[in-house]
Amino acid sequence: MALSVNGRTAIVTGAGSGINFAFAKLLVDNGCNVLIADLALRPEAKVLVDKHSTGAARVVFQETDVRDWLQLERMFEVAEGEFGEIDIVCPGAGVYEPVASKDSPDGGRYALVDINVTHPIRTTQLAIAHFLRHKENGRPKHIVHISSIAGQNATFAAPIYVATKHAINGLVRSLAKLETLGIRVTAVAPGVIKTPLWTDHPEKLKMVDDSVDEWVTPEEVATVMLALVQQDVVGETIGDRSGRGPQFPVSGGTILEVSKTVRAVGQFDDPGPGDRPGNTATDHAAVEEESFGLLATKGWGQSKL
Incomplete structure:
Protein backbone atom coordinates (compact mmCIF):
# COMPACT_ATOMS: atom_id res chain seq x y z
CA MET A 1 0.00 0.00 0.00
CA ALA A 2 2.99 2.35 0.15
CA LEU A 3 2.70 5.00 -2.56
CA SER A 4 5.24 7.51 -3.80
CA VAL A 5 3.41 10.84 -4.01
CA ASN A 6 5.52 11.98 -6.96
CA GLY A 7 3.23 12.54 -9.93
CA ARG A 8 0.08 11.89 -7.87
CA THR A 9 -2.77 14.18 -6.85
CA ALA A 10 -4.13 15.11 -3.40
CA ILE A 11 -7.08 17.03 -1.99
CA VAL A 12 -6.41 18.67 1.39
CA THR A 13 -9.19 20.55 3.17
CA GLY A 14 -8.26 23.29 5.59
CA ALA A 15 -4.86 23.71 3.94
CA GLY A 16 -5.02 27.48 4.07
CA SER A 17 -3.10 27.26 7.35
CA GLY A 18 -1.72 25.00 10.08
CA ILE A 19 -1.05 21.27 9.80
CA ASN A 20 -2.93 20.98 6.53
CA PHE A 21 -0.86 23.74 4.94
CA ALA A 22 2.33 22.03 6.09
CA PHE A 23 1.08 18.74 4.62
CA ALA A 24 0.11 20.39 1.32
CA LYS A 25 3.53 22.05 1.08
CA LEU A 26 5.32 18.78 1.81
CA LEU A 27 3.26 16.99 -0.82
CA VAL A 28 4.04 19.51 -3.54
CA ASP A 29 7.70 19.59 -2.52
CA ASN A 30 7.68 15.85 -3.22
CA GLY A 31 6.12 16.23 -6.66
CA CYS A 32 2.42 15.86 -5.84
CA ASN A 33 -0.36 18.02 -7.29
CA VAL A 34 -2.53 19.50 -4.54
CA LEU A 35 -5.98 21.04 -4.44
CA ILE A 36 -6.32 23.22 -1.34
CA ALA A 37 -9.95 23.49 -0.21
CA ASP A 38 -10.56 26.16 2.41
CA LEU A 39 -12.52 29.33 3.06
CA ALA A 40 -9.41 31.47 2.56
CA LEU A 41 -5.62 31.36 2.37
CA ARG A 42 -3.22 32.76 4.92
CA PRO A 43 -0.27 34.63 3.34
CA GLU A 44 2.06 31.61 3.38
CA ALA A 45 -0.55 29.47 1.62
CA LYS A 46 -1.15 32.21 -0.98
CA VAL A 47 2.60 32.19 -1.71
CA LEU A 48 2.50 28.41 -2.18
CA VAL A 49 -0.42 28.60 -4.61
CA ASP A 50 1.19 31.40 -6.63
CA LYS A 51 4.57 29.66 -6.72
CA HIS A 52 3.12 26.39 -8.00
CA SER A 53 0.43 27.63 -10.37
CA THR A 54 2.43 25.99 -13.16
CA GLY A 55 5.04 23.26 -13.29
CA ALA A 56 5.31 19.53 -12.83
CA ALA A 57 3.51 19.69 -9.47
CA ARG A 58 0.78 22.31 -9.24
CA VAL A 59 -1.32 23.76 -6.44
CA VAL A 60 -4.90 24.94 -7.02
CA PHE A 61 -7.07 26.75 -4.48
CA GLN A 62 -10.79 26.01 -4.39
CA GLU A 63 -12.77 28.21 -2.02
CA THR A 64 -14.79 25.73 0.03
CA ASP A 65 -17.09 25.79 3.02
CA VAL A 66 -16.72 22.21 4.19
CA ARG A 67 -20.12 22.33 5.90
CA ASP A 68 -21.76 22.48 2.45
CA TRP A 69 -21.99 19.05 0.83
CA LEU A 70 -22.43 20.53 -2.64
CA GLN A 71 -19.17 22.44 -2.22
CA LEU A 72 -17.45 19.20 -1.17
CA GLU A 73 -18.70 17.55 -4.36
CA ARG A 74 -17.49 20.54 -6.36
CA MET A 75 -14.06 20.19 -4.71
CA PHE A 76 -13.70 16.70 -6.21
CA GLU A 77 -14.99 17.85 -9.59
CA VAL A 78 -12.44 20.67 -9.75
CA ALA A 79 -9.57 18.42 -8.65
CA GLU A 80 -10.48 15.80 -11.24
CA GLY A 81 -10.83 18.45 -13.94
CA GLU A 82 -7.46 20.01 -13.09
CA PHE A 83 -5.42 16.89 -12.44
CA GLY A 84 -7.38 13.78 -13.43
CA GLU A 85 -7.26 10.88 -11.02
CA ILE A 86 -7.05 11.63 -7.28
CA ASP A 87 -4.85 9.45 -5.08
CA ILE A 88 -4.75 11.06 -1.62
CA VAL A 89 -7.49 12.82 0.33
CA CYS A 90 -7.01 14.58 3.66
CA PRO A 91 -10.26 15.91 5.21
CA GLY A 92 -8.18 17.99 7.59
CA ALA A 93 -10.25 21.13 8.18
CA GLY A 94 -11.14 21.48 11.85
CA VAL A 95 -12.06 24.02 14.49
CA TYR A 96 -11.70 24.24 18.25
CA GLU A 97 -14.42 24.76 20.81
CA PRO A 98 -14.35 28.30 22.20
CA VAL A 99 -15.34 28.81 25.83
CA ALA A 100 -18.25 30.93 24.60
CA SER A 101 -19.76 29.12 21.61
CA LYS A 102 -20.86 31.21 18.65
CA ASP A 103 -23.56 28.78 17.47
CA SER A 104 -27.00 30.34 17.16
CA PRO A 105 -29.41 28.99 19.80
CA ASP A 106 -32.06 28.53 17.10
CA GLY A 107 -29.74 27.37 14.33
CA GLY A 108 -30.32 23.66 14.79
CA ARG A 109 -26.66 22.78 14.20
CA TYR A 110 -23.28 22.75 15.92
CA ALA A 111 -20.70 24.14 13.48
CA LEU A 112 -17.95 22.30 15.34
CA VAL A 113 -19.65 18.94 14.71
CA ASP A 114 -20.40 19.80 11.08
CA ILE A 115 -16.76 20.74 10.44
CA ASN A 116 -14.95 18.22 12.63
CA VAL A 117 -17.14 15.14 12.08
CA THR A 118 -19.72 15.46 9.30
CA HIS A 119 -17.29 16.98 6.79
CA PRO A 120 -14.63 14.24 7.25
CA ILE A 121 -17.30 11.54 6.95
CA ARG A 122 -18.82 13.01 3.78
CA THR A 123 -15.41 13.74 2.24
CA THR A 124 -14.33 10.16 2.97
CA GLN A 125 -17.50 8.87 1.32
CA LEU A 126 -16.85 10.99 -1.78
CA ALA A 127 -13.21 9.88 -1.86
CA ILE A 128 -14.16 6.20 -1.69
CA ALA A 129 -16.63 6.69 -4.55
CA HIS A 130 -13.94 8.38 -6.66
CA PHE A 131 -11.36 5.73 -5.82
CA LEU A 132 -13.70 2.88 -6.74
CA ARG A 133 -14.40 4.47 -10.13
CA HIS A 134 -10.66 4.22 -10.84
CA LYS A 135 -10.20 0.82 -9.25
CA GLU A 136 -9.18 -0.89 -12.47
CA ASN A 137 -5.70 0.66 -12.60
CA GLY A 138 -4.68 -0.85 -9.27
CA ARG A 139 -3.05 2.29 -7.84
CA PRO A 140 -3.23 2.36 -4.03
CA LYS A 141 -5.32 5.15 -2.53
CA HIS A 142 -5.01 6.91 0.80
CA ILE A 143 -7.30 8.87 3.11
CA VAL A 144 -5.44 10.58 5.97
CA HIS A 145 -7.48 12.05 8.82
CA ILE A 146 -6.43 14.39 11.59
CA SER A 147 -7.44 13.24 15.04
CA SER A 148 -5.84 14.50 18.26
CA ILE A 149 -4.69 13.35 21.66
CA ALA A 150 -8.13 14.71 22.58
CA GLY A 151 -9.44 11.56 20.90
CA GLN A 152 -7.96 9.59 23.78
CA ASN A 153 -8.42 12.07 26.62
CA ALA A 154 -11.39 13.62 28.39
CA THR A 155 -11.37 17.40 28.84
CA PHE A 156 -14.12 19.19 30.75
CA ALA A 157 -13.25 22.52 29.12
CA ALA A 158 -13.84 21.24 25.56
CA PRO A 159 -16.24 18.26 25.63
CA ILE A 160 -17.65 18.67 22.13
CA TYR A 161 -14.20 18.99 20.57
CA VAL A 162 -13.11 15.87 22.48
CA ALA A 163 -16.20 14.02 21.24
CA THR A 164 -15.43 14.93 17.62
CA LYS A 165 -11.91 13.52 17.85
CA HIS A 166 -13.16 10.32 19.47
CA ALA A 167 -15.50 10.11 16.49
CA ILE A 168 -12.62 10.41 14.01
CA ASN A 169 -10.79 7.56 15.74
CA GLY A 170 -13.89 5.39 15.49
CA LEU A 171 -14.35 6.24 11.81
CA VAL A 172 -10.75 5.45 10.90
CA ARG A 173 -10.74 2.11 12.72
CA SER A 174 -14.12 1.15 11.28
CA LEU A 175 -12.83 1.65 7.73
CA ALA A 176 -9.66 -0.42 8.22
CA LYS A 177 -10.90 -3.24 5.98
CA LEU A 178 -11.09 -0.90 2.97
CA GLU A 179 -7.43 -1.81 2.54
CA THR A 180 -8.68 -5.03 0.89
CA LEU A 181 -9.98 -2.73 -1.87
CA GLY A 182 -6.70 -0.84 -2.11
CA ILE A 183 -7.85 2.10 0.01
CA ARG A 184 -5.88 2.81 3.19
CA VAL A 185 -7.58 4.98 5.84
CA THR A 186 -5.31 6.25 8.62
CA ALA A 187 -4.95 9.20 10.99
CA VAL A 188 -2.48 11.27 12.95
CA ALA A 189 -3.26 12.33 16.52
CA PRO A 190 -1.18 15.45 17.27
CA GLY A 191 -0.34 16.64 20.74
CA VAL A 192 -0.10 20.32 21.68
CA ILE A 193 0.63 21.83 18.30
CA LYS A 194 1.47 25.43 17.51
CA THR A 195 -1.11 26.27 14.86
CA PRO A 196 -3.92 28.85 14.65
CA LEU A 197 -6.20 26.22 16.24
CA TRP A 198 -4.30 27.05 19.44
CA THR A 199 -2.73 30.46 18.86
CA ASP A 200 -5.99 32.09 17.67
CA HIS A 201 -7.76 31.06 20.89
CA PRO A 202 -6.55 32.95 23.97
CA GLU A 203 -8.78 30.77 26.16
CA LYS A 204 -6.96 27.69 24.87
CA LEU A 205 -3.49 29.21 25.21
CA LYS A 206 -4.17 29.64 28.93
CA MET A 207 -3.71 25.87 29.28
CA VAL A 208 -0.10 25.95 28.07
CA ASP A 209 2.82 26.82 30.33
CA ASP A 210 5.76 27.51 28.01
CA SER A 211 8.21 26.91 30.85
CA VAL A 212 7.04 23.31 31.16
CA ASP A 213 5.12 22.32 28.01
CA GLU A 214 6.59 21.75 24.54
CA TRP A 215 4.95 22.58 21.24
CA VAL A 216 4.68 20.10 18.40
CA THR A 217 5.22 21.78 15.02
CA PRO A 218 2.92 21.46 12.00
CA GLU A 219 5.93 20.27 9.99
CA GLU A 220 6.51 17.37 12.39
CA VAL A 221 2.91 16.25 11.99
CA ALA A 222 3.03 16.65 8.20
CA THR A 223 6.15 14.48 8.05
CA VAL A 224 4.26 11.65 9.75
CA MET A 225 1.25 12.16 7.47
CA LEU A 226 3.49 11.79 4.43
CA ALA A 227 5.01 8.66 5.97
CA LEU A 228 1.52 7.15 6.37
CA VAL A 229 1.13 7.46 2.61
CA GLN A 230 4.62 6.60 1.44
CA GLN A 231 5.73 3.95 3.95
CA ASP A 232 4.49 0.66 5.37
CA VAL A 233 6.50 1.17 8.56
CA VAL A 234 6.94 4.41 10.54
CA GLY A 235 9.65 4.95 13.15
CA GLU A 236 9.27 6.41 16.62
CA THR A 237 11.59 9.31 15.80
CA ILE A 238 9.96 11.72 13.36
CA GLY A 239 11.49 11.47 9.91
CA ASP A 240 13.80 8.57 10.82
CA ARG A 241 13.70 5.67 8.34
CA SER A 242 16.84 3.95 9.59
CA GLY A 243 14.93 1.25 11.45
CA ARG A 244 17.23 1.51 14.47
CA GLY A 245 14.51 2.54 16.92
CA PRO A 246 10.97 1.27 17.55
CA GLN A 247 8.97 0.79 14.35
CA PHE A 248 5.20 0.83 13.84
CA PRO A 249 3.66 -1.09 10.93
CA VAL A 250 1.14 0.95 8.94
CA SER A 251 -2.10 -0.51 7.63
CA GLY A 252 -5.73 0.52 7.40
CA GLY A 253 -7.02 1.82 10.72
CA THR A 254 -3.59 2.93 11.98
CA ARG A 263 3.43 6.29 18.96
CA ALA A 264 0.80 3.92 17.58
CA VAL A 265 -2.53 4.33 19.41
CA GLY A 266 -4.08 0.99 20.33
CA GLN A 267 -7.80 0.34 20.06
CA PHE A 268 -7.97 -1.50 23.39
CA ASP A 269 -6.06 -1.09 26.64
CA ASP A 270 -4.07 1.84 25.26
CA PRO A 271 -2.10 3.68 27.98
CA GLY A 272 -3.05 7.07 26.55
CA PRO A 273 -0.92 10.07 25.60
CA GLY A 274 0.67 10.41 29.03
CA ASP A 275 3.08 13.23 29.78
CA ARG A 276 5.38 12.72 26.80
CA PRO A 277 7.02 15.95 25.58
CA GLY A 278 4.57 17.67 23.24
CA ASN A 279 1.48 16.17 24.89
CA THR A 280 1.09 18.30 28.00
CA ALA A 281 -0.96 21.43 28.60
CA THR A 282 -0.53 21.82 32.32
CA ASP A 283 -2.82 24.74 33.13
CA HIS A 284 -6.24 23.19 32.49
CA ALA A 285 -7.57 24.38 35.84
CA ALA A 286 -7.95 28.03 34.82
CA VAL A 287 -10.04 27.16 31.76
CA GLU A 288 -12.14 24.69 33.75
CA GLU A 289 -12.87 27.41 36.30
CA GLU A 290 -14.11 29.65 33.47
CA SER A 291 -16.33 26.82 32.27
CA PHE A 292 -17.87 26.46 35.73
CA GLY A 293 -18.35 30.22 35.75
CA LEU A 294 -20.30 30.03 32.51
CA LEU A 295 -22.49 27.24 33.87
CA ALA A 296 -23.36 29.52 36.79
CA THR A 297 -24.56 32.24 34.41
CA LYS A 298 -28.34 32.70 34.42
CA GLY A 299 -29.88 31.38 31.22
CA TRP A 300 -26.86 29.32 30.13
CA GLY A 301 -27.87 26.79 27.50
CA GLN A 302 -31.04 28.69 26.61
CA SER A 303 -30.29 32.20 25.37
CA LYS A 304 -26.73 31.23 24.43
CA LEU A 305 -25.40 27.78 23.52
Whole structure:
Protein backbone atom coordinates (compact mmCIF):
# COMPACT_ATOMS: atom_id res chain seq x y z
CA MET A 1 0.00 0.00 0.00
CA ALA A 2 2.99 2.35 0.15
CA LEU A 3 2.70 5.00 -2.56
CA SER A 4 5.24 7.51 -3.80
CA VAL A 5 3.41 10.84 -4.01
CA ASN A 6 5.52 11.98 -6.96
CA GLY A 7 3.23 12.54 -9.93
CA ARG A 8 0.08 11.89 -7.87
CA THR A 9 -2.77 14.18 -6.85
CA ALA A 10 -4.13 15.11 -3.40
CA ILE A 11 -7.08 17.03 -1.99
CA VAL A 12 -6.41 18.67 1.39
CA THR A 13 -9.19 20.55 3.17
CA GLY A 14 -8.26 23.29 5.59
CA ALA A 15 -4.86 23.71 3.94
CA GLY A 16 -5.02 27.48 4.07
CA SER A 17 -3.10 27.26 7.35
CA GLY A 18 -1.72 25.00 10.08
CA ILE A 19 -1.05 21.27 9.80
CA ASN A 20 -2.93 20.98 6.53
CA PHE A 21 -0.86 23.74 4.94
CA ALA A 22 2.33 22.03 6.09
CA PHE A 23 1.08 18.74 4.62
CA ALA A 24 0.11 20.39 1.32
CA LYS A 25 3.53 22.05 1.08
CA LEU A 26 5.32 18.78 1.81
CA LEU A 27 3.26 16.99 -0.82
CA VAL A 28 4.04 19.51 -3.54
CA ASP A 29 7.70 19.59 -2.52
CA ASN A 30 7.68 15.85 -3.22
CA GLY A 31 6.12 16.23 -6.66
CA CYS A 32 2.42 15.86 -5.84
CA ASN A 33 -0.36 18.02 -7.29
CA VAL A 34 -2.53 19.50 -4.54
CA LEU A 35 -5.98 21.04 -4.44
CA ILE A 36 -6.32 23.22 -1.34
CA ALA A 37 -9.95 23.49 -0.21
CA ASP A 38 -10.56 26.16 2.41
CA LEU A 39 -12.52 29.33 3.06
CA ALA A 40 -9.41 31.47 2.56
CA LEU A 41 -5.62 31.36 2.37
CA ARG A 42 -3.22 32.76 4.92
CA PRO A 43 -0.27 34.63 3.34
CA GLU A 44 2.06 31.61 3.38
CA ALA A 45 -0.55 29.47 1.62
CA LYS A 46 -1.15 32.21 -0.98
CA VAL A 47 2.60 32.19 -1.71
CA LEU A 48 2.50 28.41 -2.18
CA VAL A 49 -0.42 28.60 -4.61
CA ASP A 50 1.19 31.40 -6.63
CA LYS A 51 4.57 29.66 -6.72
CA HIS A 52 3.12 26.39 -8.00
CA SER A 53 0.43 27.63 -10.37
CA THR A 54 2.43 25.99 -13.16
CA GLY A 55 5.04 23.26 -13.29
CA ALA A 56 5.31 19.53 -12.83
CA ALA A 57 3.51 19.69 -9.47
CA ARG A 58 0.78 22.31 -9.24
CA VAL A 59 -1.32 23.76 -6.44
CA VAL A 60 -4.90 24.94 -7.02
CA PHE A 61 -7.07 26.75 -4.48
CA GLN A 62 -10.79 26.01 -4.39
CA GLU A 63 -12.77 28.21 -2.02
CA THR A 64 -14.79 25.73 0.03
CA ASP A 65 -17.09 25.79 3.02
CA VAL A 66 -16.72 22.21 4.19
CA ARG A 67 -20.12 22.33 5.90
CA ASP A 68 -21.76 22.48 2.45
CA TRP A 69 -21.99 19.05 0.83
CA LEU A 70 -22.43 20.53 -2.64
CA GLN A 71 -19.17 22.44 -2.22
CA LEU A 72 -17.45 19.20 -1.17
CA GLU A 73 -18.70 17.55 -4.36
CA ARG A 74 -17.49 20.54 -6.36
CA MET A 75 -14.06 20.19 -4.71
CA PHE A 76 -13.70 16.70 -6.21
CA GLU A 77 -14.99 17.85 -9.59
CA VAL A 78 -12.44 20.67 -9.75
CA ALA A 79 -9.57 18.42 -8.65
CA GLU A 80 -10.48 15.80 -11.24
CA GLY A 81 -10.83 18.45 -13.94
CA GLU A 82 -7.46 20.01 -13.09
CA PHE A 83 -5.42 16.89 -12.44
CA GLY A 84 -7.38 13.78 -13.43
CA GLU A 85 -7.26 10.88 -11.02
CA ILE A 86 -7.05 11.63 -7.28
CA ASP A 87 -4.85 9.45 -5.08
CA ILE A 88 -4.75 11.06 -1.62
CA VAL A 89 -7.49 12.82 0.33
CA CYS A 90 -7.01 14.58 3.66
CA PRO A 91 -10.26 15.91 5.21
CA GLY A 92 -8.18 17.99 7.59
CA ALA A 93 -10.25 21.13 8.18
CA GLY A 94 -11.14 21.48 11.85
CA VAL A 95 -12.06 24.02 14.49
CA TYR A 96 -11.70 24.24 18.25
CA GLU A 97 -14.42 24.76 20.81
CA PRO A 98 -14.35 28.30 22.20
CA VAL A 99 -15.34 28.81 25.83
CA ALA A 100 -18.25 30.93 24.60
CA SER A 101 -19.76 29.12 21.61
CA LYS A 102 -20.86 31.21 18.65
CA ASP A 103 -23.56 28.78 17.47
CA SER A 104 -27.00 30.34 17.16
CA PRO A 105 -29.41 28.99 19.80
CA ASP A 106 -32.06 28.53 17.10
CA GLY A 107 -29.74 27.37 14.33
CA GLY A 108 -30.32 23.66 14.79
CA ARG A 109 -26.66 22.78 14.20
CA TYR A 110 -23.28 22.75 15.92
CA ALA A 111 -20.70 24.14 13.48
CA LEU A 112 -17.95 22.30 15.34
CA VAL A 113 -19.65 18.94 14.71
CA ASP A 114 -20.40 19.80 11.08
CA ILE A 115 -16.76 20.74 10.44
CA ASN A 116 -14.95 18.22 12.63
CA VAL A 117 -17.14 15.14 12.08
CA THR A 118 -19.72 15.46 9.30
CA HIS A 119 -17.29 16.98 6.79
CA PRO A 120 -14.63 14.24 7.25
CA ILE A 121 -17.30 11.54 6.95
CA ARG A 122 -18.82 13.01 3.78
CA THR A 123 -15.41 13.74 2.24
CA THR A 124 -14.33 10.16 2.97
CA GLN A 125 -17.50 8.87 1.32
CA LEU A 126 -16.85 10.99 -1.78
CA ALA A 127 -13.21 9.88 -1.86
CA ILE A 128 -14.16 6.20 -1.69
CA ALA A 129 -16.63 6.69 -4.55
CA HIS A 130 -13.94 8.38 -6.66
CA PHE A 131 -11.36 5.73 -5.82
CA LEU A 132 -13.70 2.88 -6.74
CA ARG A 133 -14.40 4.47 -10.13
CA HIS A 134 -10.66 4.22 -10.84
CA LYS A 135 -10.20 0.82 -9.25
CA GLU A 136 -9.18 -0.89 -12.47
CA ASN A 137 -5.70 0.66 -12.60
CA GLY A 138 -4.68 -0.85 -9.27
CA ARG A 139 -3.05 2.29 -7.84
CA PRO A 140 -3.23 2.36 -4.03
CA LYS A 141 -5.32 5.15 -2.53
CA HIS A 142 -5.01 6.91 0.80
CA ILE A 143 -7.30 8.87 3.11
CA VAL A 144 -5.44 10.58 5.97
CA HIS A 145 -7.48 12.05 8.82
CA ILE A 146 -6.43 14.39 11.59
CA SER A 147 -7.44 13.24 15.04
CA SER A 148 -5.84 14.50 18.26
CA ILE A 149 -4.69 13.35 21.66
CA ALA A 150 -8.13 14.71 22.58
CA GLY A 151 -9.44 11.56 20.90
CA GLN A 152 -7.96 9.59 23.78
CA ASN A 153 -8.42 12.07 26.62
CA ALA A 154 -11.39 13.62 28.39
CA THR A 155 -11.37 17.40 28.84
CA PHE A 156 -14.12 19.19 30.75
CA ALA A 157 -13.25 22.52 29.12
CA ALA A 158 -13.84 21.24 25.56
CA PRO A 159 -16.24 18.26 25.63
CA ILE A 160 -17.65 18.67 22.13
CA TYR A 161 -14.20 18.99 20.57
CA VAL A 162 -13.11 15.87 22.48
CA ALA A 163 -16.20 14.02 21.24
CA THR A 164 -15.43 14.93 17.62
CA LYS A 165 -11.91 13.52 17.85
CA HIS A 166 -13.16 10.32 19.47
CA ALA A 167 -15.50 10.11 16.49
CA ILE A 168 -12.62 10.41 14.01
CA ASN A 169 -10.79 7.56 15.74
CA GLY A 170 -13.89 5.39 15.49
CA LEU A 171 -14.35 6.24 11.81
CA VAL A 172 -10.75 5.45 10.90
CA ARG A 173 -10.74 2.11 12.72
CA SER A 174 -14.12 1.15 11.28
CA LEU A 175 -12.83 1.65 7.73
CA ALA A 176 -9.66 -0.42 8.22
CA LYS A 177 -10.90 -3.24 5.98
CA LEU A 178 -11.09 -0.90 2.97
CA GLU A 179 -7.43 -1.81 2.54
CA THR A 180 -8.68 -5.03 0.89
CA LEU A 181 -9.98 -2.73 -1.87
CA GLY A 182 -6.70 -0.84 -2.11
CA ILE A 183 -7.85 2.10 0.01
CA ARG A 184 -5.88 2.81 3.19
CA VAL A 185 -7.58 4.98 5.84
CA THR A 186 -5.31 6.25 8.62
CA ALA A 187 -4.95 9.20 10.99
CA VAL A 188 -2.48 11.27 12.95
CA ALA A 189 -3.26 12.33 16.52
CA PRO A 190 -1.18 15.45 17.27
CA GLY A 191 -0.34 16.64 20.74
CA VAL A 192 -0.10 20.32 21.68
CA ILE A 193 0.63 21.83 18.30
CA LYS A 194 1.47 25.43 17.51
CA THR A 195 -1.11 26.27 14.86
CA PRO A 196 -3.92 28.85 14.65
CA LEU A 197 -6.20 26.22 16.24
CA TRP A 198 -4.30 27.05 19.44
CA THR A 199 -2.73 30.46 18.86
CA ASP A 200 -5.99 32.09 17.67
CA HIS A 201 -7.76 31.06 20.89
CA PRO A 202 -6.55 32.95 23.97
CA GLU A 203 -8.78 30.77 26.16
CA LYS A 204 -6.96 27.69 24.87
CA LEU A 205 -3.49 29.21 25.21
CA LYS A 206 -4.17 29.64 28.93
CA MET A 207 -3.71 25.87 29.28
CA VAL A 208 -0.10 25.95 28.07
CA ASP A 209 2.82 26.82 30.33
CA ASP A 210 5.76 27.51 28.01
CA SER A 211 8.21 26.91 30.85
CA VAL A 212 7.04 23.31 31.16
CA ASP A 213 5.12 22.32 28.01
CA GLU A 214 6.59 21.75 24.54
CA TRP A 215 4.95 22.58 21.24
CA VAL A 216 4.68 20.10 18.40
CA THR A 217 5.22 21.78 15.02
CA PRO A 218 2.92 21.46 12.00
CA GLU A 219 5.93 20.27 9.99
CA GLU A 220 6.51 17.37 12.39
CA VAL A 221 2.91 16.25 11.99
CA ALA A 222 3.03 16.65 8.20
CA THR A 223 6.15 14.48 8.05
CA VAL A 224 4.26 11.65 9.75
CA MET A 225 1.25 12.16 7.47
CA LEU A 226 3.49 11.79 4.43
CA ALA A 227 5.01 8.66 5.97
CA LEU A 228 1.52 7.15 6.37
CA VAL A 229 1.13 7.46 2.61
CA GLN A 230 4.62 6.60 1.44
CA GLN A 231 5.73 3.95 3.95
CA ASP A 232 4.49 0.66 5.37
CA VAL A 233 6.50 1.17 8.56
CA VAL A 234 6.94 4.41 10.54
CA GLY A 235 9.65 4.95 13.15
CA GLU A 236 9.27 6.41 16.62
CA THR A 237 11.59 9.31 15.80
CA ILE A 238 9.96 11.72 13.36
CA GLY A 239 11.49 11.47 9.91
CA ASP A 240 13.80 8.57 10.82
CA ARG A 241 13.70 5.67 8.34
CA SER A 242 16.84 3.95 9.59
CA GLY A 243 14.93 1.25 11.45
CA ARG A 244 17.23 1.51 14.47
CA GLY A 245 14.51 2.54 16.92
CA PRO A 246 10.97 1.27 17.55
CA GLN A 247 8.97 0.79 14.35
CA PHE A 248 5.20 0.83 13.84
CA PRO A 249 3.66 -1.09 10.93
CA VAL A 250 1.14 0.95 8.94
CA SER A 251 -2.10 -0.51 7.63
CA GLY A 252 -5.73 0.52 7.40
CA GLY A 253 -7.02 1.82 10.72
CA THR A 254 -3.59 2.93 11.98
CA ILE A 255 -3.64 6.01 14.23
CA LEU A 256 -0.25 7.53 15.05
CA GLU A 257 0.06 9.90 17.97
CA VAL A 258 2.51 12.69 17.12
CA SER A 259 4.12 14.42 20.08
CA LYS A 260 7.88 14.99 19.97
CA THR A 261 8.01 11.30 19.07
CA VAL A 262 5.59 8.95 17.31
CA ARG A 263 3.43 6.29 18.96
CA ALA A 264 0.80 3.92 17.58
CA VAL A 265 -2.53 4.33 19.41
CA GLY A 266 -4.08 0.99 20.33
CA GLN A 267 -7.80 0.34 20.06
CA PHE A 268 -7.97 -1.50 23.39
CA ASP A 269 -6.06 -1.09 26.64
CA ASP A 270 -4.07 1.84 25.26
CA PRO A 271 -2.10 3.68 27.98
CA GLY A 272 -3.05 7.07 26.55
CA PRO A 273 -0.92 10.07 25.60
CA GLY A 274 0.67 10.41 29.03
CA ASP A 275 3.08 13.23 29.78
CA ARG A 276 5.38 12.72 26.80
CA PRO A 277 7.02 15.95 25.58
CA GLY A 278 4.57 17.67 23.24
CA ASN A 279 1.48 16.17 24.89
CA THR A 280 1.09 18.30 28.00
CA ALA A 281 -0.96 21.43 28.60
CA THR A 282 -0.53 21.82 32.32
CA ASP A 283 -2.82 24.74 33.13
CA HIS A 284 -6.24 23.19 32.49
CA ALA A 285 -7.57 24.38 35.84
CA ALA A 286 -7.95 28.03 34.82
CA VAL A 287 -10.04 27.16 31.76
CA GLU A 288 -12.14 24.69 33.75
CA GLU A 289 -12.87 27.41 36.30
CA GLU A 290 -14.11 29.65 33.47
CA SER A 291 -16.33 26.82 32.27
CA PHE A 292 -17.87 26.46 35.73
CA GLY A 293 -18.35 30.22 35.75
CA LEU A 294 -20.30 30.03 32.51
CA LEU A 295 -22.49 27.24 33.87
CA ALA A 296 -23.36 29.52 36.79
CA THR A 297 -24.56 32.24 34.41
CA LYS A 298 -28.34 32.70 34.42
CA GLY A 299 -29.88 31.38 31.22
CA TRP A 300 -26.86 29.32 30.13
CA GLY A 301 -27.87 26.79 27.50
CA GLN A 302 -31.04 28.69 26.61
CA SER A 303 -30.29 32.20 25.37
CA LYS A 304 -26.73 31.23 24.43
CA LEU A 305 -25.40 27.78 23.52
